[in-house]
Amino acid sequence: MSKNRQWLINDRPLGRALQHEDFKRVDSDIVEPGAGDVLVKVLYLGFDPAQKGWMENIGGYVAPTEIGDVMRGSGIGEVVASQHPAFKPGDKVVGMLCWQDYATLPGHELEAVPDDELLTANLGALGTTGMTAYFGLLRHGRPQPGDTVLVSGAAGATGSIVGQIANIAGCRTIGIAGGAEKCTWLTDEVGYDAAIDYKNDDVRQRLKALCSQSVDVFYDNVGGAILDHALAQIDMHARIVICGGISRYERGELPAGPQNYFNLIFKRASMSGFIVLDYIPEYPAAKQRMREWIANGQIRFREDLQEGFENVPATLMRLFSGMNFGKQILKLD
């Protein structure tokens, strides 16, 4: 059998942007599966901003990483050999396959997925990304028909699904994203009622014009100044959902707290954070619902497919410059 190409964690990118030297490329032997294990050939990798935080051991909600570990990341693969009764060669699976050609891991850490036209969606709309949009919005945002739902990072993998679930819930939706192309996509194809281009528009003025004091739900993927501007426009009993804060992920010093947080008092509003992993027991029902929405055209998604093992680190970096358009995926060669 061939060698196992791997990317290892070589440094911790704390307080700075990722760089190529943060990863080390090695060849190692493929690990034969022991009792209960499955050997998987990795076909696709999915990329999430959180992977940078995992390298930094920030947050404490996942097991710590060590320098020299194979870089952690979700993937879709095909079973090559199995010592687990639930899997047989040829099955397609999703799991934390990491940045390598072959993953050997316990069968209970894998999920079998249908080998259909939605295969790669198991890394996006039907995977953790879709679950983040679903539980973050429905459990924390609690949208009601007629609400105005504002979303930052709206053209991203998570944000684009959030807007569509809010539309299904009967809400008016406003998305904030970087660049005219992404904003046009939001209004013309995703179904957002309006979009704000934070790279070219005056966000404060545009928010005032579109939703002055009338934001019922703010689903925030970005933090920083955008969170502050959004807090200035909330309505009574608004719900602020803190999903992520990508504007701070490359910064050495913490940004100043939002000046407009006192609006939470005046508007009797609430702000809550969440980690999607807490909802794992409820994933099956939510995924079934997402499948139905995708099948009947209520949820659309876009995938940004890169290729090639050598391009894996650079593909993660695309998320932090907004180069990705839709769920960032890479097909291994």
Ligand SMILES: NC(=O)c1ccc[n+]([C@@H]2O[C@H](COP(=O)([O-])OP(=O)(O)OC[C@H]3O[C@@H](n4cnc5c(N)ncnc54)[C@H](OP(=O)(O)O)[C@@H]3O)[C@@H](O)[C@H]2O)c1
């Ligand atoms: N709480 C949870 O359990 C959980 C789970 C998964 C993900 N998340 C969070 O959800 C958010 C979205 O993740 P995703 O996987 O869907 O990624 P994504 O939105 O597909 O990709 C990241 C996007 O962030 C935007 N961005 C990058 N730097 C920015 C900056 N300085 N200011 C404003 N926007 C910036 C870029 O879009 P533009 O081109 O528009 O700038 C980029 O496309 C992240 O904050 C992530 O940490 C949270």
